[in-house]
Amino acid sequence: MKKGTLLILFVLLSLGATTYIGAQTTPKKKKKKKVENKINADSLAAARAADSLAAIAAATPAVVEEPDPFPDLVSFDTGYQDDFVLDTSKPIVDGHYRETNLKGAKPFAFPKENKNNIKFYKRIWREIDLTDSSNKIFAMPGETLIALILDAIKHKKLIAYTDQTFRKQMTYQKVMKSLSSDSSLVPILDSITGDNIGFKSVYNEFNPDSLLKYELKEDIYFDKTRGRVITQVVGISPVLKLKNSVGEYIGDTHPFWLYYPQCRNLFAAREVVDPQRDIYNESYDDMFVQRRYVARIIKESNPADLSIKDKYPGDIERQKKESERIEREIQNYKKNLWKY
Numbered sequence: 124m125k126k127g128t129l130l131i132l133f134v135l136l137s138l139g140a141t142t143y144i145g146a147q148t149t150p151k152k153k154k155k156k157k158v159e160n161k162i163n164a165d166s167l168a169a170a171r172a173a174d175s176l177a178a179i180a181a182a183t184p185a186v187v188e189e190p191d192p193f194p195d196l197v198s199f200d201t202g203y204q205d206d207f208v209l210d211t212s213k214p215i216v217d218g219h220y221r222e223t224n225l226k227g228a229k230p231f232a233f234p235k236e237n238k239n240n241i242k243f244y245k246r247i248w249r250e251i252d253l254t255d256s257s258n259k260i261f262a263m264p265g266e267t268l269i270a271l272i273l274d275a276i277k278h279k280k281l282i283a284y285t286d287q288t289f290r291k292q293m294t295y296q297k298v299m300k301s302l303s304s305d306s307s308l309v310p311i312l313d314s315i316t317g318d319n320i321g322f323k324s325v326y327n328e329f330n331p332d333s334l335l336k337y338e339l340k341e342d343i344y345f346d347k348t349r350g351r352v353i354t355q356v357v358g359i360s361p362v363l364k365l366k367n368s369v370g371e372y373i374g375d376t377h378p379f380w381l382y383y384p385q386c387r388n389l390f391a392a393r394e395v396v397d398p399q400r401d402i403y404n405e406s407y408d409d410m411f412v413q414r415r416y417v418a419r420i421i422k423e424s425n426p427a428d429l430s431i432k433d434k435y436p437g438d439i440e441r442q443k444k445e446s447e448r449i450e451r452e453i454q455n456y457k458k459n460l461w462k463y
Contacts, residue, residue, distance in 0.1 A: 230391040230408050233355065233384075236346060243345035243352070243456065247449065248430070249418035250362070251337040257417040260395050260410065261337065268407065269361055270331040272381065273298070275389050283379040287340055287358050293379055301378035302329040302363070336362035338377065339418060343453060345460070352457050356383040356411050383411070420446045 253262040261268040275281040276295050283293040293301075312319060340358035345351070360377040390407035410416060422430040435441040 228392045228406065230387040234349070236344075236353075237348070240347045241344045242347055243343075245343045245453070246357075246424040247341050247343060247420055247453075248422040249339045249341060250421045251339065251416055251418045253335050253337070255417050261416070262332070262334070263396075264332060267331045267334070268337075269334050271389070271393060271407075272361075272386075273302075273331070280389060281381060282385060283381065285379065286377075287360070287380045289358065289380065289382045298379050299329060302361075334361050334363070336375070338362050338421070340380075345456075352460070354414065359383055359386065359411075420449045423449050 251258050251261065253259065272281060273295075276283050276298055283295075283298045285291045285293055338360045339356055340360075341354055342357055343352065343354050346353055358380050360380045362375050363378060364372055365374045365376040366372055387408050390411065391409075393407050395405055395407055395410060421432070431442045431445045435445065
């Protein structure tokens with residue numbers, strides 16, 4: 124009886140131990156399955172990423188390395204062959220000089236004046252001496268103002284007039300003939316025998332660098348509507364020295380005249396450069412409108428139409444004092460304009 128009871132207890136304990144062990148081992152199998160699932164998911168994501176990179180690489184065009192344009196520029200012995208890339212870009216500017224941006228520029232329009240609003244009026248003539256260092260901007264070698272003017276007359280961009288009334292026009296050929304005041308005698312040869320059969324007078328070619336003066340015709344007036352004194356250039360003319368047959372100076376001559384309002388389109392599109400006065404990106408029109416030059420009064424309007432030289436011939440000192448008097452008169456009028 125006791126043996127049977129012990130056998131039954133032993134069987135029950137064995138069944139309990141088996142159940143407990145099974146209960147303990149079952150979660151471990153589930154955890155292992157979760158770990159395996161995680162590993163599989165990571166592998167799948169890595170495979171997808173690899174496929175995406177492969178697709179991008181296939182779509183990207185291959186970079187073809189260009190051949191070296193200067194293979195012999197650097198020696199292999201120096202050790203610098205692979206340390207830098209040679210810059211072969213085209214230079215945009217030459218040094219520090221800034222390219223002009225005035226091409227196609229237009230001059231600003233002057234206000235239209237009403238004669239009824241003009242109170243004070245004076246007409247004067249000034250002389251620009253190109254030998255003065257302050258005026259060398261108009262006579263830079265190779266970039267002279269007269270060369271620009273003659274080229275414009277030749278291509279019919281400017282009109283030259285015989286005098287300062289601006290009534291009679293001149294052709295380019297007449298302009299060049301009037302500038303070439305000096306002439307030389309050239310022998311005339313027979314076309315068959317080659318013998319000298321006479322002489323003819325031939326005008327020497329004009330050198331733009333030989334011009335030493337310009338003359339300006341100006342209007343000075345007081346505009347009541349704007350409340351200021353206005354100075355405007357009306358005309359401009361080159362001045363040449365007139366000599367007799369033996370080469371003696373006998374006076375000045377004006378080969379032609381230009382009506383300044385017709386010059387403004389040309390002058391506004393041409394840049395002037397003067398490094399000593401820090402002038403860049405400014406036009407000839409700016410120089411004349413802003414009066415950035417040194418000029419001396421040589422004549423004022425008068426009933427006899429006489430210049431200062433005509434009034435005081437041969438007296439340089441008296442001519443200078445008269446010029447200064449007229450200038451001082453104009454400046455005093457401006458200063459006293461608003462005094463009460």
